[in-house]
Structures are given as C-alpha cells and as structure tokens.
Amino acid sequence: MMSWVFTEERSSTFKNTSTGRNARMIHSLIQLVLRVTGQSRPTVSHQDRVLQATRFFADPEMDDELMALRASMRGQRTSVPAVLRNELDRFENRLDRDEGRKEHLRRVELRMLELDSGDAAAHFERLSGHSLDDFPVDHSFDSAKRRKRTRKRSAPLRSAAAREHSRSMVTALVVLFCVLVVGSYQSDSLSGVAAKTAESESILFGNLGETSRGYMDPEVERRRVEIREALRWIDASRTTVLGFHTGYDPTKLARAEELIGKAIREWTPVEPVPPILRQLQADIHTVLNPRLSRDDTRLLVMSPAEFLGEIDF
Amino acid sequence: MSYKIELTSLESLAAKLPFSMDEAHRVNETFAAYMLSNQADDKRLIDLWTYCFVRRYFLIKFIRDPRFRASELDHLVEATYRKVERARTSITHHHRYAQWVSVVCRNTFVNFIARRKSVTGLQRHHDVALPPAIEDDMEVNAAAIHASLLHAIAQLPPFLQATARMRFVENLSNEEIGRIIGKRAATVRAYVHKICKRFRRDPGLRAWADHLLRP
Numbered sequence: 001m002m003s004w005v006f007t008e009e010r011s012s013t014f015k016n017t018s019t020g021r022n023a024r025m026i027h028s029l030i031q032l033v034l035r036v037t038g039q040s041r042p043t044v045s046h047q048d049r050v051l052q053a054t055r056f057f058a059d060p061e062m063d064d065e066l067m068a069l070r071a072s073m074r075g076q077r078t079s080v081p082a083v084l085r086n087e088l089d090r091f092e093n094r095l096d097r098d099e100g101r102k103e104h105l106r107r108v109e110l111r112m113l114e115l116d117s118g119d120a121a122a123h124f125e126r127l128s129g130h131s132l133d134d135f136p137v138d139h140s141f142d143s144a145k146r147r148k149r150t151r152k153r154s155a156p157l158r159s160a161a162a163r164e165h166s167r168s169m170v171t172a173l174v175v176l177f178c179v180l181v182v183g184s185y186q187s188d189s190l191s192g193v194a195a196k197t198a199e200s201e202s203i204l205f206g207n208l209g210e211t212s213r214g215y216m217d218p219e220v221e222r223r224r225v226e227i228r229e230a231l232r233w234i235d236a237s238r239t240t241v242l243g244f245h246t247g248y249d250p251t252k253l254a255r256a257e258e259l260i261g262k263a264i265r266e267w268t269p270v271e272p273v274p275p276i277l278r279q280l281q282a283d284i285h286t287v288l289n290p291r292l293s294r295d296d297t298r299l300l301v302m303s304p305a306e307f308l309g310e311i312d313f
Numbered sequence: 314m315s316y317k318i319e320l321t322s323l324e325s326l327a328a329k330l331p332f333s334m335d336e337a338h339r340v341n342e343t344f345a346a347y348m349l350s351n352q353a354d355d356k357r358l359i360d361l362w363t364y365c366f367v368r369r370y371f372l373i374k375f376i377r378d379p380r381f382r383a384s385e386l387d388h389l390v391e392a393t394y395r396k397v398e399r400a401r402t403s404i405t406h407h408h409r410y411a412q413w414v415s416v417v418c419r420n421t422f423v424n425f426i427a428r429r430k431s432v433t434g435l436q437r438h439h440d441v442a443l444p445p446a447i448e449d450d451m452e453v454n455a456a457a458i459h460a461s462l463l464h465a466i467a468q469l470p471p472f473l474q475a476t477a478r479m480r481f482v483e484n485l486s487n488e489e490i491g492r493i494i495g496k497r498a499a500t501v502r503a504y505v506h507k508i509c510k511r512f513r514r515d516p517g518l519r520a521w522a523d524h525l526l527r528p
Contacts, residue, residue, distance in 0.1 A: 047509060050522040051481055056451050057459035058482050066455050068373040072323070073335075073456060081333045083463040084456055111376050115383050120322040120368060123387060127394050128360040135329040135357065 058087050060094060063101060071108045223263050227277070230259035234284070248287055257284045323372070327365045330358065334366055335457040337411040338464060338517045344410035348402075360398075363414060367393045370418040370453050385425075393421045408516060411457065412524035419450055454521075461517035469511060476504045 056062045063070075070091055073080050080088060095102055121132055237252030260281050267273050332339040340362050347355035368390050375381040397417050404413055451458075466477045475494060479485045480501075485493075487501040494501070512518050 047513060047522070050518060050525055051462075051509075051512070053451065053455075053521070053525055054458050054462035054481065054518070055484060057455040059484075062451075062455070065452055068376045069452055069456055072369055072372065081336050081460055083467075084333075084335065084460055087459065108376055111379070112372055115372055115375050115381075115386055116322045116368075117383055118322065118387055120326050120364075123390070124326060124361065124364045127391060128364065130357055130360060132326075132329060135361070 057084070058090075060090075063091065063094065064104065067101075067104055067108045068112065071105060071112055223266065226259050226263045230256045230263070233259065250288055253284055253288055257281065257288065260284070323365060323368055326361070327369075330362055330365065332362075333460075334362065334369060335460050337457045337461055337520065340411040341408045341520070344401075345407040348407050359410075363397055364390070364394055366411070366414055367397070367418055370415070370450075371422065373453050374422055389421065389425055393418055396421065406520075409520040409523065412520050415450060415454055415524065418453075454524075458521050461515075461521055465512055465515040465518050468515065469508060473504055473508050473511075476501060477508045480505055480508070 057066065070088070073084070073088060095105065125131060233252050233256035234248075237249040237256065239247045239249060260277065264273050264277060264281065327334055332343075334340075340359075343355055343358050343362070346352070347359050368386075371386050371389050371393075375386055397414055400417070401410065401413070404410070406413070462481060466474055466481070469477055476490055479490045479493065480487075487498045487505065490496075491498045491501045496504075
C-alpha cells in the first residue's frame with residue numbers, strides 16, 4: 001500500500017476516498033519526519049539528474065553549449081581517452097554537415113588562441129617549482145604501477161648485482177624463447193608428415209579392404225604390415241625440444257621411406273596406389289632432401305601413369 | 314571538411330600528462346597515492362593536472378565573454394592554483410580530488426564575477442549580459458562526467474553493457490532496446506534496474522553525484 005502512495009499517477013477517485021486521504025496524511029508525516037531528522041535518502045530523481053548529466057557530452061543538442069570544451073579536446077586529441085573519441089568523431093561528423101556550427105567553432109578557437117596566447121609552460125613552472133624536463137616522455141606510468149609501489153614502499157631495495165643477474169636471466173630466457181619459436185616456425189614444413197601419419201593409417205587401412213567373403217588376402221596383409229611399420233618408424237624418428245622444435249631423425253625416416261617405397265612398388269598394377277601414400281612418400285623425401293622443392297619431389301615419386309596425368313596424384 | 318586550429322600552449326602542457334584531463338578516476342587515484350606515499354612523481358603529476366584543469370576551466374568560462382582579458386585569465390589561474398595547493402592536504406575524500414578542484418574553480422569564478430561587477434559597475438548597464446553560469450559547470454565537466462559513465466559501463470557484467478550503452482548513452486527507450494537485443498520490454502526494465510543499482514555503487518559516478526548534488 002505504501003509503495004504506491006508516492007507515485008505520481010493517482011486516479012481522482014482514489015484521491016477523494018478515505019484511503020486516499022489517509023495515504024496523503026501518512027506521506028506528509030513521513031516528509032515531516034525526514035525534514036526534522038535532517039535525513040535525506042538518495043531518491044530516483046537524484047540519480048536521474050546525475051545520469052542526465054552523464055549524457056550531455058553525447059547529446060547533439062548540447063553542441064553549442066559544449067563548443068569550447070570540444071575545441072579544447074580537439075587540440076589535445078592524442079591524449080583524449082579512447083572512450084571519448086567515439087563522441088568526438090560523431091561531433092566531427094555533425095560539424096562537417098553544418099556550416100553554421102563550423103563557423104561557431106572557428107570563432108571559439110580564435111578566442112581561445114587569443115586568451116591562451118601566453119606561455120602556459122613557463123607559468124606552470126613558476127607556480128609549481130617543477131621543471132617540465134622532469135616529466136618522463138614515456139607515459140607507461142599507470143595506476144597499477146602506482147598501487148604496486150605504494151604496497152611495496154617498505155620493501156628493501158635489491159642490490160645492483162642482484163638486479164643485473166635478474167636482467168641477464170630475463171635476457172637469456174627471451175633469447176631461448178625466440179630460438180624455440182623461430183625454430184618451431186622453420187620446422188613447419190615437417191608438420192605435413194606428422195599430420196598425415198594418423199590420417200594415413202586410417203585411410204590406408206580403410207583402402208586395404210577385405211575380400212567380399214571376409215578373407216584377408218595375405219598379400220594385402222603383408223602390405224598392411226609394411227605400411228604400419230613405416231608409420232611406426234616415422235613416429236620414432238620425430239624429435240622435439242620442449243614441445244616446440246619438431247625435427248626428424250634422418251636414419252629412422254629413411255627406413256620409413258624404404259618401407260613405403262617397397263609397398264608402393266609391390267602394389268598390384270590393377271589397383272591405384274592411394275594418393276595419401278604417394279603424398280606421404282613425397283613428404284618424407286622432401287624432409288630428407290631439403291634442397292629439393294616439393295614439386296621436384298612429387299615428380300621423383302610419381303609413377304609414369306601419374307606423371308602423364310592418367311591418375312590424379 | 315573539418316578544420317582545427319592547433320592550441321599550442323595548454324595543449325603542449327597537457328600532453329605531458331600520462332592521462333587525459335577528463336579521466337577523473339585516474340586523477341583521483343594519483344592524488345590518493347600522493348597523499349598516501351608522498352612520492353615526488355605523483356606530486357608532479359597532480360600539480361600539472363591541477364594547473365591544466367584550472368587553466369582550461371577559466372579558458373572555457375572566458376570564451377563566452379569578449380571583455381575578459383588574457384591577463385585576467387593568468388591572475389585567476391594563479392590565484393586558484395595557489396588556493397588548491399594550500400587547501401588540498403586538508404580534504405578528507407582523496408578519491409574526489411578532481412571534483413573538489415572543480416568546486417574551487419567555480420567558487421573562484423563566482424567571486425571574480427561578483428568583484429568585477431562591483432568594480433566596473435556593470436550592473437548599471439542593463440544591456441550588458443554577464444556570462445550565464447551554466448548549471449553544474451557542464452560546459453567544463455561534461456566530458457569527464459561522460460567518461461565516468463563509460464567507465465562505469467565497462468565495469469558492468471557483459472550481458473548488461475549493451476543495454477547500459479543503449480539506454481544511458483544513446484538514450485533509447487526500453488522498447489527500442491528490447492527490439493534490438495531481442496528481449497521483452499519488461500526484461501529490459503529489469504536490466505536497467507540492475508544497472509542503476511550498480512551505478513549507485515560506482516565510485517566515479519558517486520563522486521560526480523556528490524559534486525552535482527551539493528547544496
């Protein structure tokens with residue numbers, strides 16, 4: 001009942017009832033108590049006023065009132081906080097479409113130049129006793145650093161030797177990280193072999209199917225064994241440094257190449273060699289012969305029919 | 314095509330600050346840190362910000378009236394800067410330093426106008442209009458107050474931020490917001506209610522609220 005006593009919209013019927021009269025009386029009593037006790041509670045209207053004020057800068061109808069403020073901010077655009085640049089851009093767009101407002105801005109800026117013709121820097125230095133040379137060029141000073149400094153202001157300073165040692169360690173770690181990352185990037189060309197291993201196994205053995213009667217041809221089975229062994233040699237040849245720099249042991253990789261080459265040579269002429277096997281062979285050959293381009297390798301491992309374009313490789 | 318005149322004096326000075334003159338929360342943080350630890354670089358920044366803010370305050374006020382002179386500006390800036398420097402160590406709300414400086418500027422300007430009227434007898438000249446004091450110094454503080462709103466919005470949970478921007482920056486109605494975000498108007502009203510509750514606790518907005526609602 002009390003909550004809607006304070007609403008603005010009340011029907012005339014309610015006003016004239018005994019309930020309405022009682023509500024008005026209670027409302028008056030409450031206001032009296034608040035005045036007597038000096039209490040005030042933040043009301044919705046207070047917050048509305050504040051929130052209304054927050055919108056002024058974004059309100060196009062306030063452009064004329066805020067012209068001087070905007071003029072000063074245009075002159076310091078690089079230091080305007082990012083959150084306000086959007087509104088400044090909108091203001092510029094409105095300005096471009098309004099010659100009258102542009103002229104107003106021009107008058108404001110000329111007046112500002114006339115008033116600000118003195119040497120503010122010298123004035124500041126004289127008033128404050130500071131030298132502008134004492135202000136750092138690097139504006140990395142931020143609130144996080146300030147809070148950290150005030151928390152640790154009682155901590156003893158480290159010795160110069162300790163600081164130098166820390167710097168050396170940091171430098172060494174940075175160099176190591178760069179070597180690993182760069183090395184990792186440079187070995188990206190090997191990742192094709194790694195990526196194809198798991199794929200090869202599923203596709204190859206899917207291609208090497210059983211006969212319609214469920215009988216596994218021994219020849220096919222032997223090919224499976226060879227290819228599976230080749231894939232195991234590829235896995236065994238893989239080396240890494242902290243998981244970054246992936247390399248391959250050439251001896252083990254060469255063994256894998258030999259087994260895959262044997263499997264391909266012994267493929268029956270009536271069955272096309274699965275393209276994935278050819279690609280695997282080409283990739284291994286590229287890793288073992290880095291001076292060859294990928295295209296050269298493909299040509300070397302192609303069969304005559306593939307070379308002639310009779311079969312897609 | 315927009316054009317712009319470079320303001321070299323105040324602009325080059327303000328460029329030395331690591332934050333904008335309108336980032337009240339950063340100014341207040343710096344002042345609070347200075348009062349706590351008395352570090353020289355904090356004092357330097359506070360002094361520079363104070364000077365730049367005071368100078369800009371009176372520049373903006375003077376622009377409206379062509380009879381105010383540059384020499385009067387320097388005197389006012391100096392008097393206000395000294396007043397702030399003397400009194401700031403006794404203020405209790407360190408996190409409202411920026412708003413306090415604005416109040417000092419306003420009081421100084423009001424006294425200046427009153428003194429000028431009595432000296433020049435302008436009151437007798439009815440055709441002369443003294444610059445109207447815009448309520449709450451909006452023409453000086455609008456950007457800082459708006460920045461505080463945007464900062465408060467950034468602190469909201471992500472699901473409330475879009476509604477807050479549309480409602481309090483773009484001034485869209487609950488129905489329009491509901492259509493954009495695909496919610497019913499009642500849901501948007503609930504969101505706005507949550508947002509207002511959080512805004513009431515936001516220190517930046519509260520600092521401006523106290524500034525705007527002072528007797």
